[in-house]
Amino acid sequence: MAKDQPPDTDKAMEFKEKGNKCFEKQDYRGAEAYYTTAINHDPKNPLLFTNRAMALLKMSLWDQVITDSLHAISLLPTNMKAYYYLAQAQIALHQSESALTHALKAHRLCVQEIQKTGKIGASLGVITELVLRCKKEDWERREKERSRRRGGFREEIMGLLEKERDRVLAEAQEGGERADLKREFEDKIEDLRELFASSDLAHDPRQRKSVPDYFVDDITFAVMVDPVVTKTGNSYERASIMEHLKRSHTDPLTREPLTMEDLRPNLALRAACEEYLHDNGWAVDW
Amino acid sequence: MAFASKRLGKELAKIHGSLPPGITLVTAEGFQEWLLDIQVLDANPIYMNKTFRLKFKFSPSYPIEPPEVTFLNTADRPVPMHPHIYSNGIICLDLLGQQGWSPVQNVESICMSLQSMLTGNTKNERPEGDEQFVASNRRRPRDIDFYYHDNTV
Structure with missing residues (x-):
């Protein structure tokens, strides 16, 4: 055409x-x-x-x-x-x-x-589900990148330390002094290895405890993306409380009348959830 | 929206972690039907040393829609005697009906409500018209409009 x-x-x-x-x-x-x-x-x-x-x-x-x-x-x-x-x-x-x-x-x-x-x-x-999936995938990408960079960093520092050890030992005199230096470097290398290991622990999946309840929507049990608050003070994921309102115009906790217009965004909680998921993307699928 | 399976997966993870005393999970295969056992923990003579089996049936729109919850009648698991429980296992509890249901309820909270419904009961009897109801009812439990006339039991 x-x-x-x-x-x-x-x-x-x-x-x-x-x-x-x-x-x-x-x-x-x-x-x-x-x-x-x-x-x-x-x-x-x-x-x-x-x-x-x-x-x-x-x-x-x-x-x-x-x-x-x-x-x-x-x-x-x-x-x-x-x-x-x-x-x-x-x-x-x-x-x-x-x-x-x-x-x-x-x-x-x-x-x-x-x-x-x-x-x-x-x-x-x-x-809302797609947003959560994207948050998880993006967290995974950043985690991979972090651990890749960190692996490279560790190799680099270790390499420098080993090089320094070789140089010092080559200059040192045979005998007691050399043995002392050698032990000193071995201790340093061991310390460094432990240091990396202990900070890796913070990113170890086994360190992941449960998700705090205040980030979790009481209807889907997922971490909230866009929390809205009712007059009881309880917050829900916007999508799930809307789904509930389609069926019943009641507050899920008190059964008092509740309409879409009564809902207010909970901005502070939204920011807190956002920050939490940024650092804990695994929580999408806990 | 089919968030039933996600939410039930999370409920199951919690249940595997811990359950209140007197409630045990029997089977939870898939996200359609679960079986749980409940016991009354105080010395209520009607229910002493007895265990009751609950069947939960979930629709894809759970927890927006309530689950269908009934007592099963098996060799060692009778249907508990209660003025709000029919002998075919159908339970008359507002929380399980279309009107009384709320999506913040969950399997554990339902079990606890039923536990306390039994704990507080002193009447060793079936609802009025039990025989006729059991013989004639063809509706699904949640579509029955029970008349919640007596909130003292």
């Missing part, structure tokens, strides 16, 4: 519908082809790119998901789904830092959407 053809939004919608039908039947390749045709008819419609990204995601074509998501975002900066797909593709490619940024962005957009429309969909729950 010629690129300079004027956009035909009706045609585009028609092909989008065909694509959606394929998607429902799990024919993702077929869906992708229809979405592509739809895009050719209406290249300025961000939702067509989001839909194609969704089909590509199902086929694990991560790089293409990223391209389409970014394009969809450039056409519509509040495109929550595009950020959601983008984050998933990036996590699959182990780009955990950007994945986390974009998952958080999707989360923020989703909360704004709920506040604007008053409607609670199913998205917030899955996005």
